[in-house]
Amino acid sequence: MNDMRLVERDVSNRQAKIEARGVQVHYGEKHALKDVDVAILDRTVTAFIGPSGCGKSTFLRCLNRMNDTVASAKVSGNITLDGQDIYDPRIDPVQLRAKVGMVFQKPNPFPKSIYDNVAYGPKIHGLARTKAELDEIVETSLKKAALWNEVKDRLSAPGTGLSGGQQQRLCIARAVATAPEVLLMDEPCSALDPIATAQVEELIDELRTHFSVVIVTHSMQQAARVSQKTAFFHLGSLVEYGETGQIFTTPQDPRTEAYITGRIG
């Protein structure tokens, strides 16, 4: 198992899925993100690490234009998904977000049944033509999120009645069900206990066989465990980006080294 993972850490042959060049974000007067260049690879887990307020979540929210919902946010620079500029006026953010799904820091299941939570995305995007197909999507998504066995007997119970870890896995199942090409996760395990965290991490590892995962995390162990590429942000700038093993063993920048050894944070 460990050997397999080591082999899989080699992602040098992967294509770039998302490319960002010169991305700047301003929140009103505040310059939150300065000139970020990064290429997110296809079918790879990329971790964003850095101290609080360093801009990693802000950058994550640029990738599916969730910053559009924040009135004061202004994004400039260039981000492409499969070569297509996502800030092009002809691009509808709604269509973009169908391809680039998101899981938030705090579990936010809808006040609906477990089934309807997962079926929400497939329904609005018309991914299932029949009830049987929808049932199928719900079941596979819940299985992928390692939640199926716990909820299969109570799919009509409210999603808000689940425990915190179950709710977060439900949110992941909900995002997976929409069949995205990229999944953005903003500190998905910060509200979870170690057991649920382990389950989510296992899940992330499986998900990358289907699509790219970008995960923001405060836990460096987590970044080391699940990711193949790591980006270190500090004070709104991307300091260093590279193979996870290299970032954690031989960081090039003194600030990266200081952070991973616990001297800044």
Added chain:
Amino acid sequence: MSVFLILTVLGVLALAGFVLSRQRAMALVGGDARRLHSRPQYYGWHGAIMAGVPALLFLAVWQIAQPMVIESRLEGMFPAEMVQDDSARTLLFADVRRIASGLEAAIASGAIGADEAAALDAGAVRERLAATGVALGADVLPETLAAAQEYRGLATVGALWRTVLVLALAVGGLAYAIKATGPEFRARNRVEGVVLALLMLASTIAILTTVGIVLSMLSESIRFFGLYPIQDFFFGLTWSPAFQGNSQLGLLPLLWGTLYITLISMLVAVPVGLFAAIYLAEFADPRVRSVVKPLIEVIAGIPTVVFGLFALVTVGPLVRDWLAVPTGLGNSGSSVITAGIVIGILNIPFISSLSDDIITAVPQSMRDGSLGLGATKAETVTQVVLPAALPGIVGAILMATSRAIGETMIVTMGAGAAAQLNLNPFEAMTTITVKIVSQLTGDTEFNSPETLVAFALGISLFVITLCLNVFALWIVRRYREQYE
């Protein structure tokens, strides 16, 4: 001493209690507040409460009890047949009090000397008091005057005792508080107990009042049902009160009018109010919202009688000339639809403002979750935000319904006063509330079914709105916990 003066003195004593107790507490610990059990101001409040509250309570009890005690002692001065009947007795003692206070006022203003007042005879008293500005309804009987003189005497003695006892109680309380004050004394617990009692009292007043209202309406309704068959009231199809008797007092035409007008008003208020709320909460620019929301809420401050005028001179004629007459459905200026529309407008701010608050309270994370899955704004609003806000919105709608059912002024001016069972919304109809008012307006005595029916109508209305409100509360509670 007058009551006002006593209250002033009590206020001064309470203030003294505060200052002295606080000072003593601080003095006993040499100015180091940390050695006191409670913070210094609690000792002050304890002093003020001990000086003021028992004395105030005693004063209140005395004020209520004194006239009752005096009246029961005066009763023996009248022949038995004069005080047999309850209402005659009430009138008689009203006269006694009137004369007594008239005499006091005349003496106080110097128009009559105290000796002259004591020596007045029954024949002259009315004239004499009229000259000083106190009007009496009828000539005074000798027994009444004698009772009034006795009343004055007793009241004077009572007032003296009252003053002495109240002030003694206040001073005693003050002395106790100062004596009790010490570093170990738990003043905070005492003060908190008093505050707690005050809070409990405040919360029970509304409930007790409601119980009182229900009981008083219930007793009058029972009298009504003694005079008029209960099944004819609840199932009668005709409402035609006649003051010479033989009235037909069927509830159904009024109930129908009430429900019909309420239905139309909700057809106006719910969509408009809800759409306004959705616009304000989800789509409006914050600057637009900050202007439009207060403007909508201004409507809630307009008195309903002004809305009634609007119904009478604007909406009524418009509906008649542009809808009713061209379609041949009616030619009345007052109609169910007029009142319904105007009550609906009245309820728009109620629904929109409450719904707006509820929609705004749906966490942003719900919207983010939906948008992050590639849902459109419209899908997010209709499939996530509104379902989450639904229990609150239903509660708001049901409360607005209660208001529409209870509305009187707009119906009087917009829908007329004709009680009828009719499906045509362009006909004049009327509601329960309007008929309650019209049955009780004018010269009334509460002994005929025509007036007592108002209480039966009132309690029917009360039960309807109560059920609606209970239902609203149930809906809100039933679904609330799921949406946290």
